[in-house]
Amino acid sequence: MQVIVNISLKEGVLDPQGLAIARSLNDLGFQEVDGIRVGKRIVLEVDETDEARLHQRVAKMCETLLSNTVIEDYDIDIPDGQ
């Protein structure tokens, strides 16, 4: 099944990449941009059909490797209709 994991910096953690992009957009004439936060979107193909177990295993992957839980949050989305 397909699983989407969104990794984002926790609130309060400085995001220099987001700041740089926001400033560049302002400089390019997009003055309406007030702020940007950049995260990762990881799409996994996992050979597991039980949704509860899938969620549990992917959470373990996030804690183990995919996210740095000191400064990042993750959320797990299993799209319907697979």
Added chain:
Amino acid sequence: MQVIVNISLKEGVLDPQGLAIARSLNDLGFQEVDGIRVGKRIVLEVDETDEARLHQRVAKMCETLLSNTVIEDYDIDIPDGQ
């Protein structure tokens, strides 16, 4: 308003970062992982209340700076209830 832009590599474009993560997960005992694609998730705060114009401006930002349209696709999501 808040806008979420998902940037992903086009199908067929090699994703070495995804391959490396998938292999690492396999090595860590997550044998059920068949494949991974890594993209960016950019959350923008934009000072614009008209949803049609917002979409149009953010599409322009994607074409101009946020994505490399030769190898990347983007999609724009304006969450409801703002």
